[in-house]
Amino acid sequence: MLALVDRPVPEPGEGEVRIRVAFSGVNPTDWKARARPGDLPFPEIVPNQDGSGVVDAVGPGVSGLAPGDSVWTYLSAHQRPGGTAAEYTVQPVEHVVRLPDGASLELGASLGVPAMTAHRALTVAEHGPTRLAPGALDGRTVLVAGGAGAVGHAAIQLARWAGATVITTISGPEKAALATAAGAHHVVNYREQDAAAEIRRLAPGGVDQVVEVSPARNATLNQAVLANHGSVAVYANDGGDEVTLNVIAHFAANVRYQFLLLYTVGQPALDAAAEDITRAVADGALPVGTEHGLPILRYPLASAGDAHEAVANGAVGKVLIEI
Structure with a gap:
C-alpha cells in the first residue's frame, strides 16, 4: 500500500x-x-x-x-x-x-520512461539511424501503434522532429485528435477502417519502422504493412504475452523484431537517448498539454x-x- x-x-x-x-x-x-x-x-x-x-x-x-x-x-x-x-x-x-x-x-x-522508450524504438531499425536529430529519419515512414499514449505521443513527436512521415493507429475520435495534435501526418482508426488497406494506401512502399505497444494484437497488421527490411520495436505487451508470426512471410521481407526494456538496455543507450531528447526539447519538439496531444x-x-x-x-x- x-x-x-x-x-x-x-x-x-x-x-x-x-x-x-x-x-x-x-x-x-x-x-x-x-x-x-x-x-x-x-x-x-x-x-x-x-x-x-x-x-x-x-x-x-x-x-x-x-x-x-x-x-x-x-x-x-x-x-x-x-x-x-x-x-x-x-x-x-x-x-x-x-x-x-x-x-x-x-x-x-x-520525459523519462516514455521519451526514452520512444527514442530506443526509433533507433533500432536495420537501416535506420542509431541517433535522432533533424533529418535522421528523412525518407522513412514510421507507424506508431497507439499514438495517444505517453510513449506513442513521444514517438510521434521524435519521429516528426527527425524527419519521418508518421502514421498512427487509434481507437476513436478523441484519441485521433490527440495524435494529430502531437504531429502525426496520418491517423488510422482501426475500429472503423481496414487498417492494413489504409496504411498501405498511405505508404504504398510499406512502413519502415513500427513502434509497437501491442505485438500480439498487431502481428498480422504489421506483417501486412511492413516494407522490405522493415523493423518492429516492441516496448510493451498490451493484449497478450505471446505472439504468433508467419515465418515465411517475415523472412521473405527480411523483417526484424526488436524487443526493448530500458532497465537492461545499458547506460550508453540511455545516455544517447538523454542527449537526443534534450536537444529535441531545446528545439521545442516535445511539448506537452492537451493542445500538443x-x-x-x-x-x-x-x-x-x-x-x-x-x-x-x-x-x-x-x-x-x-x-
Missing part, C-alpha cells in the same frame, strides 16, 4: 545529486512494480521512476550539475529505495539531466495512490504528482 509519511531529508553520496522534486511522473511500470507478488527488495520504497525539479545539493565527484539547476530524472526507483514521489530524492548523476532553458518542469517530468492530469502527493490507480485504469494523458 501507499502511505504518506515523514522521513529525514536524504544526503547525496559519492556521484549522487539531491533534487527538490516539483513533479513526479507516473508510468504503467510504477503501478505494475507494486502489483508484482513477492517480497519487496527494500523495507520501504518511494515509488515512481520519472520526475523533475531543482538540484538542491550534489555529492562528491559530481560535475556538470550544480544547486539551482532545473533537471529531469529517469529510472529513479530502479534498484533503489527512493523514487520521485517525495519532496526530495537522491539519484545517481548519470540519471539526472539538465533541462534546457525555457522548458517547464511539467515537461521534464513527462498529451493532457496533463495532476494529483497532490497525498493522492499518489489515486494517481497510480488512474494510470492502471488507462487514463488518457500524462499523470503527474505535484509536490
Whole structure:
C-alpha cells in the first residue's frame, strides 16, 4: 500500500545529486512494480521512476550539475529505495539531466520512461539511424501503434522532429485528435477502417519502422504493412504475452523484431537517448498539454495512490504528482 509519511531529508553520496522534486511522473511500470507478488527488495520504497525539479545539493565527484539547476530524472526507483514521489530524492548523476532553458518542469517530468522508450524504438531499425536529430529519419515512414499514449505521443513527436512521415493507429475520435495534435501526418482508426488497406494506401512502399505497444494484437497488421527490411520495436505487451508470426512471410521481407526494456538496455543507450531528447526539447519538439496531444492530469502527493490507480485504469494523458 501507499502511505504518506515523514522521513529525514536524504544526503547525496559519492556521484549522487539531491533534487527538490516539483513533479513526479507516473508510468504503467510504477503501478505494475507494486502489483508484482513477492517480497519487496527494500523495507520501504518511494515509488515512481520519472520526475523533475531543482538540484538542491550534489555529492562528491559530481560535475556538470550544480544547486539551482532545473533537471529531469529517469529510472529513479530502479534498484533503489527512493523514487520521485517525495519532496526530495537522491539519484545517481548519470540519471539526472539538465533541462534546457525555457522548458517547464511539467515537461521534464513527462520525459523519462516514455521519451526514452520512444527514442530506443526509433533507433533500432536495420537501416535506420542509431541517433535522432533533424533529418535522421528523412525518407522513412514510421507507424506508431497507439499514438495517444505517453510513449506513442513521444514517438510521434521524435519521429516528426527527425524527419519521418508518421502514421498512427487509434481507437476513436478523441484519441485521433490527440495524435494529430502531437504531429502525426496520418491517423488510422482501426475500429472503423481496414487498417492494413489504409496504411498501405498511405505508404504504398510499406512502413519502415513500427513502434509497437501491442505485438500480439498487431502481428498480422504489421506483417501486412511492413516494407522490405522493415523493423518492429516492441516496448510493451498490451493484449497478450505471446505472439504468433508467419515465418515465411517475415523472412521473405527480411523483417526484424526488436524487443526493448530500458532497465537492461545499458547506460550508453540511455545516455544517447538523454542527449537526443534534450536537444529535441531545446528545439521545442516535445511539448506537452492537451493542445500538443498529451493532457496533463495532476494529483497532490497525498493522492499518489489515486494517481497510480488512474494510470492502471488507462487514463488518457500524462499523470503527474505535484509536490
